[in-house]
Amino acid sequence: MGMKELVEDLRARRRKALEMGGAEALAKQHAEGKLSVRERLDLLFDGGSFTEIGVLATHANISPIMRGRETPADGVVTGFGKINGRLASVIAYDFTVMAGSMGRTGEVKCNRARELALSKRIPMIWLIDSAGARIQEAIGSTFAQSGFLFREESIMSGVVPMVVAMMGPGAAGTAYIPALADFVPMVKGTSHMALGGPPLVKAVVGEDITPEELGGSKIHCEISGVADLEVADDKACIQVIKDYLSYFPQSNLERPPLVASEDPEDRMDEELLTLVPDSPRRAYDMKKVIHHIVDGGRFFELKPGWAKNLIVGLARMGGQSVGILANQPMVLGGALDINSADKAARFIMLCDAFNIPLLFLQDVPGFLVGSKVEKEGIIRHGAKMLYAVSEATVPKVTVVVRKAYGAGYFVMCGKAYEPDLIVAWPTAEISVMGPEGGTNIIFRKEIAAAPSPDEERARRVEEFRKLINPYVAAGGAFIDDIIDPRETRPVVIRALEMAQTKKIERPWKKHGVMPV
Amino acid sequence: MPEEVKAHITGVVFQVLAKPGDTVGAGDAILVLESMKMEIPVEAPRAGTVSAIKAKEGETVQEGDTVALLE
Numbered sequence: 001m002g003m004k005e006l007v008e009d010l011r012a013r014r015r016k017a018l019e020m021g022g023a024e025a026l027a028k029q030h031a032e033g034k035l036s037v038r039e040r041l042d043l044l045f046d047g048g049s050f051t052e053i054g055v056l057a058t059h060a061n062i063s064p065i066m067r068g069r070e071t072p073a074d075g076v077v078t079g080f081g082k083i084n085g086r087l088a089s090v091i092a093y094d095f096t097v098m099a100g101s102m103g104r105t106g107e108v109k110c111n112r113a114r115e116l117a118l119s120k121r122i123p124m125i126w127l128i129d130s131a132g133a134r135i136q137e138a139i140g141s142t143f144a145q146s147g148f149l150f151r152e153e154s155i156m157s158g159v160v161p162m163v164v165a166m167m168g169p170g171a172a173g174t175a176y177i178p179a180l181a182d183f184v185p186m187v188k189g190t191s192h193m194a195l196g197g198p199p200l201v202k203a204v205v206g207e208d209i210t211p212e213e214l215g216g217s218k219i220h221c222e223i224s225g226v227a228d229l230e231v232a233d234d235k236a237c238i239q240v241i242k243d244y245l246s247y248f249p250q251s252n253l254e255r256p257p258l259v260a261s262e263d264p265e266d267r268m269d270e271e272l273l274t275l276v277p278d279s280p281r282r283a284y285d286m287k288k289v290i291h292h293i294v295d296g297g298r299f300f301e302l303k304p305g306w307a308k309n310l311i312v313g314l315a316r317m318g319g320q321s322v323g324i325l326a327n328q329p330m331v332l333g334g335a336l337d338i339n340s341a342d343k344a345a346r347f348i349m350l351c352d353a354f355n356i357p358l359l360f361l362q363d364v365p366g367f368l369v370g371s372k373v374e375k376e377g378i379i380r381h382g383a384k385m386l387y388a389v390s391e392a393t394v395p396k397v398t399v400v401v402r403k404a405y406g407a408g409y410f411v412m413c414g415k416a417y418e419p420d421l422i423v424a425w426p427t428a429e430i431s432v433m434g435p436e437g438g439t440n441i442i443f444r445k446e447i448a449a450a451p452s453p454d455e456e457r458a459r460r461v462e463e464f465r466k467l468i469n470p471y472v473a474a475g476g477a478f479i480d481d482i483i484d485p486r487e488t489r490p491v492v493i494r495a496l497e498m499a500q501t502k503k504i505e506r507p508w509k510k511h512g513v514m515p516v
Numbered sequence: 517m518p519e520e521v522k523a524h525i526t527g528v529v530f531q532v533l534a535k536p537g538d539t540v541g542a543g544d545a546i547l548v549l550e551s552m553k554m555e556i557p558v559e560a561p562r563a564g565t566v567s568a569i570k571a572k573e574g575e576t577v578q579e580g581d582t583v584a585l586l587e
Contacts (some may be wrong), residue, residue: 281555332525333554365552370526372579403553434553 017055017072021096029096034168034190035234037077037094040127043238044090045081052079053116054109062104065136071097074106075134078113080122083242086250089117093130095168100130102173104137107149114152121251123161125241126177129168132197149173153180158353161248165237166191166227169211171200178226182350183302185229185240186217193220193227222305225339230305243300247314247321248354255355256321261295265318265493269293272485276402276427283329286311289361289401290324293317293489299324303343309333310340312347314356318493323351325412326361329402336367336408338381344411345384348392357395357496360419364408365434383515385411391512395499397492400424400470400479406432415478420502421495423481425488428470430479435464518567521584523558523577527551532573534584538566546584547571558583 001009018038020026026036035043041050059071075097080089091110093100102110117124138146156162157180164181170193178184178193186193194201194215201207201214213219220227231237249256269292275284291297294315301313309331315322325344327334336344351358367373367382389396389411398412398419409430413419424430431438439460440447450456473479483491527549534546545557546566560566564586571583 279555281550281553283554283556329554333552333556335525335552335554365554368525368552370579372526405553436553 013056020072020094021098025096032190033233034095034129034187036096037092037127037129040167040234040238041077041081041090041092043235044125044127044241045083045088046085050079050081052077053112054078057105057109060104060137063137063139069098071103071105073097074103074109075100075130076102076106076109078109080113080116083245086122086245087120088123088125088245089113089120090125090127092127093168093174095129095131098131098134098136100128100168101132101134101136102130103134106134107146110149111152114149114156117160118152118156121160121253123163123245123248123250124156125162126164126181128164128166128170128174128177128191128193130171130174131169132171132173132175150176150180153177157182158252158349160251161245161354163241163244165241166193166217167234167237169193169197171195171197175215183229183241183244184220184227185231185237185244186220186227187234187237188217188230188232190234192216221303225303225306225343228302244314247300247316247356252353252355258319259295259316260319261316263295266490268486269489270486272488276425276485280402280427280429283333285330286326286328286334286361286363286401289488290315290326293492294322294324295319302347307337307339307343309335309337310344312343317359317489317496320493320496321356322359322496323347323356324359324361327364327403327408327412329363332368333365334363334403335365336382336385336411337373338376338378341367341378341381341385341411345388348385348388352388352392352394355394357397357499358392358413359492359496360396360398360413362398362400362404362409362412363402364405364412365403366406366408380515382407382411387512387514389413389417391506393502393504393506395420395496395502397495397499398422399483399488399492400428400430402427402429404428404430405434418504420499421491422479423483423491424470424473424479425485426470426482428473428482429468430470430473431468435461435468439464518585518587519561519564520582521546521558521560521586523549523571523579523581523583525549525551525556526579527556527577529571529573529575529577529583530555532569532571534566534569536566536568540564540566540586549577560586562586 057074077092091113162181163183164178166186175193192211192215217230221230299315311326396419443460447457530550531548540560541563544560549556567587568585
């Protein structure tokens with residue numbers, strides 16, 4: 001063949017690969033409400049910026065069962081492209097080719113894409129739509145050579161941002177990929193993940209269950225906490241990946257990008273005077289406080305449906321990315337439990353890994369107490385938060401909006417946890433415990449001995465209450481200032497600017513022993 | 517089959533807001549618990565008619581206790 005024919009042959013091979021699993025399989029993919037893998041990548045990357053790696057790959061032909069089969073791109077599209085002008089590496093499984101199963105050749109491609117992300121320090125994105133391991137190629141003890149992807153993903157953690165979008169099934173192998181990633185959106189209705197899918201569950205433990213009930217987006221976004229965000233469809237899913245990454249640097253060696261905002265840095269907000277009720281025992285929606293202080297009111301909340309007593313998410317203030325942790329008095333009164341401690345610790349580690357400053361908005365009556373939470377291990381779960389906030393060396397700013405009780409004050413970056421600025425609203429109550437509980441313990445004998453114990457208790461409670469007034473803390477310079485709530489935005493922005501050059505040295509260690 | 521409305525935190529019943537026969541919407545407070553220095557509402561999980569209130573003001577309820585029935 002001459003060059004012209006050779007090129008024609010090459011083009012034909014490429015065309016064939018781009019047809020994916022064929023018209024019928026693609027029609028089925030669309031009928032399920034899913035986009036094809038290549039449509040997804042068109043949405044993800046800036047026009048014309050995607051370079052594919054391994055388009056001509058096909059299955060390894062190592063099993064008699066596979067003989068004669070065609071597996072375009074071996075069921076997974078890999079490569080690199082630009083998202084809003086910044087590079088990212090991608091691994092996108094193609095369900096139309098053998099149910100997106102992980103073949104021997106496909107995994108060679110994935111290995112290459114991961115290595116590309118790590119060595120070039122760019123984000124790694126997975127789009128999962130896969131039945132898991134390709135049993136036809138993996139059955140038997142050749143399994144002994146597999147599993148390296150999870151080790152590699154663990155090593156990459158905290159070096160480059162990792163996003164795993166669940167856009168179809170993810171069973172067994174493809175369920176541990178999201179577990180090790182930073183951000184996991186799930187498409188409602190079409191995605192599910194489980195260590196063992198329904199057929200395996202039926203065979204091994206005899207349980208009859210649908211994929212949706214076993215590991216649908218509702219399960220993982222509201223009950224298990226494995227996923228971060230439920231999205232309506234593939235298009236929305238791709239959009240949240242882009243939004244999420246916009247807050248992040250390309251790797252842990254960089255700072256997050258600045259994004260200019262038209263929202264003035266010195267904006268005072270009158271609404272902030274009206275959000276906290278007069279009664280200190282009444283709930284209010286902390287999300288409103290967040291919306292009134294961040295750039296343009298935009299807040300990218302993570303895990304909004306799980307452990308709702310603590311809000312975490314990303315925003316910008318003065319153009320700078322900031323990770324916000326805020327107690328939510330609307331749920332459990334804002335008290336912390338095991339799941340909210342998990343959620344908080346993980347989020348703090350995420351932001352600290354990628355040089356994103358942290359803002360803590362405190363209104364916490366404490367950690368839940370009682371036999372139930374002790375049995376759940378509230379001590380070790382609460383300790384995760386202590387550990388994460390202590391370890392974090394990024395700029396930290398704390399605003400005590402209202403309650404700051406007991407260990408709740410510590411884990412939400414109280415004075416001892418190195419906030420670069422800690423201020424309180426005049427509504428703040430800072431104390432080891434509330435006036436009622438404290439009075440009952442400290443003055444138990446005096447109350448019992450009084451002619452009228454109830455009156456004595458009420459009098460003592462009132463005296464105790466005076467001591468939790470924030471001016472006592474400000475008077476001793478234990479907190480930096482008490483601010484007019486309207487000033488919150490400018491005060492936080494100035495603190496973040498001041499803390500940009502923060503440098504804290506920690507003693508060398510291989511790593512700590514985190515209370516997990 | 518009436519739906520059981522359960523307390524999601526251990527606490528003292530501070531205020532009973534609904535009575536049997538009342539119609540409530542999803543998210544309406546049926547009663548208010550006092551716990552962790554806060555007033556914490558127990559809300560109707562869906563719209564319906566309250567058929568029974570199973571707790572009295574001043575009474576301690578445990579997490580998971582049924583405090584009302586919703587038809």
